[in-house]
Amino acid sequence: MPLVADPLGGSYYLEWMTDKIEKECQAFLDEIEERGGVYECLETGWLNAVMEENRLKIQREKAEGKRLIIGVNSFKGESGPINKEIENCAYKVPTEQMRTDKIQELNEFKAARNTEKLYDCFRRLYLDTKEGRNVSRAMIDGIAEGMTMGEMVGIVRLGYHISYDPLNMLPTPDYVKEALKEYLS
Known part of the structure; x- marks a missing residue:
């Protein structure tokens, strides 16, 4: 997704991604069938080994910053840039004094006209x-x-x-x- 400016701007890209995922899934299912089916893959430990390998790969990618997950390894915590930006943009209810000052300022403005x-x-x-x-x-x-x-x-x-x-x-x-x-x- 981050390889193009607007992934949904053209359906061709979304279609390409869908086709790619479909081919990868089909290749994985074909490999399971070649190994004797799901039950055989579980019995031999192959399926668990594949899952463990993927888990370690994902963990390594997160640690190296190659796989970004918001709140886990990017933009995390109260000091993160997203939280700071949200805090800066969030509506702050004015205090009673601020409201009083604003009303006085408006009244002075109107009186000077x-x-x-x-x-x-x-x-x-x-x-x-x-x-x-x-x-x-x-x-x-x-x-x-x-x-x-x-x-x-x-x-x-x-x-x-x-x-x-x-x-x-x-x-x-x-x-x-x-x-x-x-x-x-």
């Missing part, structure tokens, strides 16, 4: 959506004035005459109602 220009962007996005026009420019201008993704999605939803919040859990914020008061009834 130019309300008049932002409300103009709200109105333009709402009207462009409602009238079926391209909303790209209104969104770009809104982002430049500090419109958040949530505000943008909510206003587009209002333009389509559906609730501000996709989950219907939050009411339309008062400042959005204020900006769109002449359009919302």
Whole structure:
């Protein structure tokens, strides 16, 4: 499998591997038949010798690193690269302080915006959506004035005459109602 970049990318490779395994299995079964069958191979110890030889071969390949088994001789233990990568990518639940800091940061960001220009962007996005026009420019201008993704999605939803919040859990914020008061009834 590791000999090609994408073993399943072409069925020819998978077919070749299947044919190879089938031939090897058939050759082994033919050898057992030539030796008098399974019972005779067990009685003479030949089958046990073959199994022991394969066991030692596999053990030697693992020890030499020629046969990689994840968790046994590669990427093992807590200090292994896979575990470190998983740990680095795993979602870390933010602490209460981190959540509080993020909310404060968002509130400070919103407070620093130019309300008049932002409300103009709200109105333009709402009207462009409602009238079926391209909303790209209104969104770009809104982002430049500090419109958040949530505000943008909510206003587009209002333009389509559906609730501000996709989950219907939050009411339309008062400042959005204020900006769109002449359009919302």
